[in-house]
Amino acid sequence: MQPYEPKIVCFSCCFGWGYLTGRDVLSVRIKNWIPVICSGKLDSTHLLKAFKEGADGVLILGCPDGDCHFQDGNYQTRKKVHLLHKILSSYGIDPRRLRMELGTDPDGDTITKLIENLARELRQLGPIRVDGMQVETTDRADSRG
Amino acid sequence: MTKKPKVAIYWLGACGGCDEAIVDLNEVLLQVASAVDIVLWPLAMDQKYHSIEELPDGSITLSIIHGNVRNTEHEEMARLLRAKSNLVLAFGTCACFGGTTGLANFCGKESIMQWVYRDAPTVENPKKQSPQPKTTVGGESLTLPELLDHVYSLNQVIPVDYYLPGCPPPPDLIGHAIFAVLEGKLPPRSAVLAPQKALCETCPRNNNKPPRIDITGIKRVYEVEVDSHVCFLTEGVICMGPATRGGCGETCLRINTPCRGCFGPVEGVEDAGAKFLSAFASLVKATTDEQVQVIMEKFHDPAGCLYRFTQPTSTLGKRSKVRETV
Numbered sequence: 001m002q003p004y005e006p007k008i009v010c011f012s013c014c015f016g017w018g019y020l021t022g023r024d025v026l027s028v029r030i031k032n033w034i035p036v037i038c039s040g041k042l043d044s045t046h047l048l049k050a051f052k053e054g055a056d057g058v059l060i061l062g063c064p065d066g067d068c069h070f071q072d073g074n075y076q077t078r079k080k081v082h083l084l085h086k087i088l089s090s091y092g093i094d095p096r097r098l099r100m101e102l103g104t105d106p107d108g109d110t111i112t113k114l115i116e117n118l119a120r121e122l123r124q125l126g127p128i129r130v131d132g133m134q135v136e137t138t139d140r141a142d143s144r145g
Numbered sequence: 146m147t148k149k150p151k152v153a154i155y156w157l158g159a160c161g162g163c164d165e166a167i168v169d170l171n172e173v174l175l176q177v178a179s180a181v182d183i184v185l186w187p188l189a190m191d192q193k194y195h196s197i198e199e200l201p202d203g204s205i206t207l208s209i210i211h212g213n214v215r216n217t218e219h220e221e222m223a224r225l226l227r228a229k230s231n232l233v234l235a236f237g238t239c240a241c242f243g244g245t246t247g248l249a250n251f252c253g254k255e256s257i258m259q260w261v262y263r264d265a266p267t268v269e270n271p272k273k274q275s276p277q278p279k280t281t282v283g284g285e286s287l288t289l290p291e292l293l294d295h296v297y298s299l300n301q302v303i304p305v306d307y308y309l310p311g312c313p314p315p316p317d318l319i320g321h322a323i324f325a326v327l328e329g330k331l332p333p334r335s336a337v338l339a340p341q342k343a344l345c346e347t348c349p350r351n352n353n354k355p356p357r358i359d360i361t362g363i364k365r366v367y368e369v370e371v372d373s374h375v376c377f378l379t380e381g382v383i384c385m386g387p388a389t390r391g392g393c394g395e396t397c398l399r400i401n402t403p404c405r406g407c408f409g410p411v412e413g414v415e416d417a418g419a420k421f422l423s424a425f426a427s428l429v430k431a432t433t434d435e436q437v438q439v440i441m442e443k444f445h446d447p448a449g450c451l452y453r454f455t456q457p458t459s460t461l462g463k464r465s466k467v468r469e470t471v
Binding site: 044 | 415416418425426429434437438446448451460461462
């Protein structure tokens with residue numbers, strides 16, 4: 001049997017990550033890599049849709065703290081991610097599957113390493129089942145309120 | 146023999162509020178009743194299911210179906226009415242998006258059954274009984290519809306021609322929809338028979354909204370009395386208006402209650418909750434993780450709040466029964 005290899009989608013900001021290396025070069029090296037003009041451009045719909053389409057994890061790479069090219073795009077997405085963690089949990093999806101990292105790497109060499117870090121954690125969690133049933137979640141009493 | 150168009154009004158997993166809204170058409174209902182032949186309306190009339198089964202396919206001009214699909218009886222009736230009808234109108238929020246009871250999908254069927262018949266503190270059930278689809282009593286076999294594994298919106302089970310959201314839909318939109326069918330003035334199929342823009346467009350409070358809203362604290366409705374002309378979001382009260390279709394007549398806003406999103410997403414959007422999440426997050430004044438944490442911890446049960454009416458049709462809640470059986 002093939003070992004489980006999680007599918008990870010990586011959205012990364014064009015202004016902080018990999019802008020010195022050709023996009024065509026990096027996209028060969030990094031699977032499911034989606035450079036975006038700003039991490040703030042990411043809508044919650046994009047991130048939920050990634051899970052819906054079968055991603056086991058989503059990694060967002062934004063500009064460093066206080067250093068967003070568009071002033072505060074990374075902070076905007078940080079807020080979305082915070083709420084999305086709670087939303088995912090209600091759908092029975094472990095919030096650790098959605099990760100945001102702020103930083104910068106003009107060559108984009110560390111992107112694969114960051115993806116591998118997440119993949120290592122996801123291998124522990126196993127594959128995801130997005131079918132509205134609680135499969136891996138935590139405290140169900142919460143949603144009963 | 147009457148030649149009036151045949152109309153069926155039927156409830157699936159519904160509270161009855163949608164039927165009540167049809168009754169609230171008042172005198173208009175008399176006009177409707179004289180223009181059509183109502184072949185099924187369990188709330189008001191005494192027709193039997195077999196009389197529908199005996200009709201030729203496609204002979205009902207319009208079926209107005211409200212409620213979601215939660216059990217096998219709902220599914221069976223939805224399919225029967227679809228076969229017998231020329232047009233199916235998903236009437237009300239439950240039929241359009243799954244409705245409030247769609248929140249049950251966050252728990253799963255087994256968990257709900259265990260809670261309701263075993264674990265809830267008010268339950269006394271020493272014999273551990275729970276409803277069974279088939280039971281024998283005195284040698285007779287009794288049957289009950291079985292719960293499906295999931296709450297479905299109507300279009301996840303049968304093809305739907307038109308949608309009229311609302312919990313319940315307001316009388317003006319109901320009257321407009323019914324007469325549009327009778328007069329043959331319907332928009333293209335799959336249309337939502339309600340305005341296309343967000344509720345904020347028609348909200349009277351919008352005029353007094355500041356150019357920039359900065360939310361520094363989230364408040365629940367009982368924690369603050371918002372002035373009747375002030376935008377709820379400026380006070381940190383969660384109002385789904387920016388991501389919710391207008392047309393409801395602002396009934397909640399007029400009694401100083403924020404929008405909860407019963408009209409579902411605006412035109413072109415599938416997941417109103419996700420869109421609202423993005424919009425709301427951008428209004429929260431916070432940059433560091435700690436600030437975000439402090440403000441957002443007062444946002445209780447975000448999934449329940451954002452998907453209060455739309456869980457079954459949300460991005461991650463979406464499932465279809467159509468493919469399994471057709």
